[in-house]
Amino acid sequence: MLQRNPDSFSMADFNMADYFEGRTRAWGMFETITGKVKKSFVADIEGRWDGDDFVLEEDFTFSDGEKDTRTWRLNFTDDGRFQASCADTPSPGKGVMAARRGDLAYSMTLNIGGKKMMLSFSDLFYQIDEHTVLNRAKVKKFGIPVGQVLISFRKI
Numbered sequence: 001m002l003q004r005n006p007d008s009f010s011m012a013d014f015n016m017a018d019y020f021e022g023r024t025r026a027w028g029m030f031e032t033i034t035g036k037v038k039k040s041f042v043a044d045i046e047g048r049w050d051g052d053d054f055v056l057e058e059d060f061t062f063s064d065g066e067k068d069t070r071t072w073r074l075n076f077t078d079d080g081r082f083q084a085s086c087a088d089t090p091s092p093g094k095g096v097m098a099a100r101r102g103d104l105a106y107s108m109t110l111n112i113g114g115k116k117m118m119l120s121f122s123d124l125f126y127q128i129d130e131h132t133v134l135n136r137a138k139v140k141k142f143g144i145p146v147g148q149v150l151i152s153f154r155k156i
Contacts, residue, residue: 016082019155024044025156028150045059054075055072081094088108093105105121106120120139130155
């Protein structure tokens with residue numbers, strides 16, 4: 001059984017850039033509003049500072065064999081707020097880090113079934129321990145809920 005000192009980690013310590021700096025692996029899936037898993041994935045993520053921006057480079061391998069990459073640029077302010085953008089976001093997403101979690105809201109154009117679709121995401125990041133973050137992203141199309149993405153991140 002994994003043993004750790006309960007004083008060595010505090011949920012109040014969550015900081016998105018601190019957690020994602022270096023290498024992380026993610027396992028995730030998209031689940032429809034009716035509970036059907038449509039696609040799962042594994043992603044290798046590398047996080048690093050580039051001046052005032054924190055850069056996240058993601059390499060995805062999906063359950064159907066498809067591969068994709070995405071590079072996010074995050075810019076943090078002193079009050080725990082941040083903006084996040086990538087090539088697929090028409091405007092920067094807005095986020096905030098609180099004592100126990102991180103929140104991020106953004107819109108993104110994705111290629112789904114050969115069609116480009118604009119989807120809205122509302123992400124919640126919960127740091128479980130110093131190595132693990134869980135993410136739930138509620139997904140909407142035209143303001144109507146269509147499903148959610150569930151992701152487990154682990155430092156490697």
